[in-house]
Amino acid sequence: MLKNIIFDFGNVIMNYSPDEILNHYELSPADHDLLRKSIFESKEWSEIDAGKISEKEATEIFMDRVPDRLKGKVKQVMATWPENVDFYEPVFNYMEKLRQDGYKIYGLSNTGMQFANFVKNSEMGNYFDGYVFSAQEKLMKPDRRIYEKLIARYMLKPEESLFIDDLKANTDAAKKLGMQAFTFKIDKLGELQDYVASH
Incomplete structure (x- = not known):
């Protein structure tokens, strides 16, 4: 029983849909794609789940991966994405x-x-x-x-x-x-x- x-x-x-999460942030289509690839489709994203790196460490890596104009967006997404899940x-x-x-x-x-x-x-x-x-x-x-x-x-x-x-x-x-x-x-x-x- x-x-x-x-x-x-x-x-x-x-x-769990990275695209739908990113739709909550004001991004151009190109920047949306770049952040999806740089964050959610990265090997570091899996390493967060595996407990190999912290979200804080991953955020620094993701910020290094994008142009200066998107660094603040990366920080914002990483700080707030759970509340933007359906x-x-x-x-x-x-x-x-x-x-x-x-x-x-x-x-x-x-x-x-x-x-x-x-x-x-x-x-x-x-x-x-x-x-x-x-x-x-x-x-x-x-x-x-x-x-x-x-x-x-x-x-x-x-x-x-x-x-x-x-x-x-x-x-x-x-x-x-x-x-x-x-x-x-x-x-x-x-x-x-x-x-x-x-x-």
Whole structure:
């Protein structure tokens, strides 16, 4: 019987789209493309998630990468991008229902600590009973050790836990540890609800 529901963040509880994030800033099309490539498509962006560098260190690298006129924009984007993410209200409504039904809710995400702390310290943090973040652990899904951290920290039984992620490689890794798993897109919310109801 299911007791624990574990949510990834990007494209599960929110729409992770660098273009849509950058649309919140006044940028010409060329500058928009340059910042997307210089920041969100850089190797440093992945290194933030992996806990190899901090957002502060990455910001300095990104600022060195752009013309002087865009340095301030880079700083602004890096300081404020989490608040410009489109969160999925229907998913949070469902999480609220799950909590009312007695399920424990956890977060397991490949993310830097800036975004992790933004979620934790906002009212969204009230939906979760615990978290494991890649930057903090210096481990990235689908490495089995990051799932094992979650299981051990919150004393979860894998067979009583459902892991929801948008990437099949990550849900496959959860299954190998004996967890139930669901590969998610926002248009599959109804399917997810049916799955939970039947398990």
